[in-house]
Amino acid sequence: MTRLWGRASALLGRSGAHPGTSGRVSTSRSHADLDRLSSHIILPSIHVTDEEMARAAYQDRGLYLARQEMWDQLAQQIRQADHDRTATPGGESAAMLLAFGARSDVISMAEDALHDGVAPKPDGIDAFESVAQEHPGAYPIQLIVALAHLDMFWAWHAIPAANTLDSAPSKARHHAGRAHALLEGLCGFEEDAPSLVAAHCALSGALSTTARGHEPRIADHFEDLIDLDPASPRHMRALGAAMLPARMGSYRELELEARRTAVRTGDVWGAGAYTWVYFDALAQDAGALTLLDAAFFVDGLHDILRRRPDQHSANLLAAFCAVTMRAGIEVAPADRTARATLHDSLTWILRDHLHELHPLIWTQALHRPGAAPLPSRKALISEGRRTALHAIAAQFADDIGRGQSIAFSPSGMYMLPSP
Template identity: 55%
Template sequence: MPFEPLANPEPTAPTPHKRQSKATSRWPDLLGLLRRKPETDLDSLSKRILLPSLPVTDEEMARAMHQDRGQKLARQDLWPELAQVMEYTDAARLRTPGGENATTLLAVGARADVVAAAEDALHDGVDPDPSGIDALEDMQAENPDSYPCALIVALAHIDIGWAWRTTATDRTRPAHELRFLEHFKRAEDMLAPFDGVDLDAPSLSAAQCALLAARRQPGMRVADDYERLIDLDPDSPRHMRALGEALLPARYGNYEMLDLEARRTAARTGEIWGAGAYAWVYFDALALDPCAIAHLDADFFVDGLRDIVARRRDQHVINQLSAFCGIVMAPKTGNQRLSGPAEASRRRIHDCLDWLLENHLQELHPLIWSQTLLSPGLTPSLPSRRALVAKGRQTALRVIAQRFAEDISDGSSIAFSSSGMYRLPAL
């Protein structure tokens, strides 16, 4: 099928290098996400939430370790060694504590320098120097039978293609769109000799799914491609979340397809996740499109949340689910008001924050909370890391303070530890 422009696409996972802005005005109004309560009250109450905070988590360190290793081996031109490591991590399904695929992270690091240079050039309004991607192409030509080498080059083309599309203006859009399609076509050619299922390589199947962004009418191929990927690597929630996003009406599907594939995925992965896959498929979809909740089975979704927690007690996951329930499922205001049944579903999921906090949250991962305020996918201009951490901590403490406002209105405090949540009386 020929590659042609697609409306409202979303980029692939971000690379380590992204331009940052010191401005924080892009943050959504947090108070608009919470029940109406004066800001000064929330700030005061949040001081009585005693929750250990980890500015740098095990998940971040694991991601950085894999990315740094991929970048180091690439800079030293140790491509056969890098390919061997990537084949091993793919076969072993090696992941970070939060479930991120190690092979994907190695590939992110390996192409980071080339992609960063291209992105910087495009943001500066000039064409990227082709020498970087040409060097990767030469490397792949020297290792024609190595799927990790082909994967690195293909993903570099995909990233650069997205950079062309996302930097387009009204005047340059046709030219940038052409370059987008050219890079995606080159990525498809790179991956054509390799099959993820035959090679037992989820990273390859994930890259094939990423190529759907340049197809005019992916149709049912979206469900089929993601089904193969998820069946190949059912332990990873990343693929299920990507499937849900891909099936939104603004992408390649519709709400009926989204719910159908969420149910089918849950049925196929029941031995691993219980009902958890249903929740994972809807996770990013609900964050991007609030209207999707009108088609959601709230009981099934809540069962999924409980099954995820029963199987993944890592604090990274607990923070993810808590931030989702506390922020994404917070009461809507203004033009975002939902219909009666949809509002009931939203409230049901938002109320899950109580048992997540009371029974499972032990430590705060601020970056997860700040990132939940932003839409999934790439953000053109992120605040600095320090601002992300500070905003994430402020957001989490306000959300928690709001949920337990009545309990601590007498001056008492809420404390969290490995033994659970408990209340400290006022002095």
């Protein structure tokens, strides 16, 4: 595939200068120096994005309908979202967000109890079970309850304070078993419901932790899911994470599934599926660089942004290149060239595609989910903005040092004389 470095009309500055192309973020510059350089960057910052608003709207709708016990209406809306493949601007499934909102009250109370080292009361999950019995033919209701059990499984399995309770192993197994019983016999293809297939994939991940020697056909489940809903990058990202050695695969299987997925979805994503499958895997395990075809990955970055030229995607991929693939992360010597190749893509993503900053995306690239309690939203936004501006400032430090300011607009990145 053709690899594009950038459109010349967008790269040339209004003053006729051309921004630097070093592609290396300096690790020797101090925060104070980067703060000074950042003051010469003109980039609008969006604190509440269309993606956030869309996710919140679907989750809030699911929560409201569950609280009002409007189960038939909730089931109908999940069915419709599945059938229409309704998604947020960033590709998140509306059906899954509705289901998440519907169970969020029950799960948050249970997680709070487990964080305190107390076994949660069964009232909430028992009430869900009663609802499932009252709606035996409604797959969206079975889906909500099954996913609630899977949430409970992971809470008992992963919350440190929960592991101090003697009942933790049996409780975790119970919830995994109930999820299996609820999903058994429900077919995502028959229902035209990607959410059901996604739930089966999540169930396979849970079952693989409960019994030695259990080998769910996780890659087959994900193949079905991606074939049913190829436009969603979330499924491909989840596949890659599942293929890591720490989960249910190996680096060789990760590479194989990335290539197979790219072939099957070429008409939708070009090479983009290869990149999506590796995206979360690389964020979680730098060892995934071992078999990575860096040039193919970069082709995929180009193809994604050609097909999704929105600012959510531009920020997501820029933050990945700048933060996840930054110089200084611990990688094997043989993998440093691949890491640097991915990191260098930051330059053309900034030049050709970015014209507004979504700070929370950059913060998410810094914080692995569940690694530690997160600070306030305001602090996260501030951290994300500073991280992004430091990365941009380091990328174009030579240009700024020559008296230029870096400005971003929908027509491209350009340079202006500093005031």
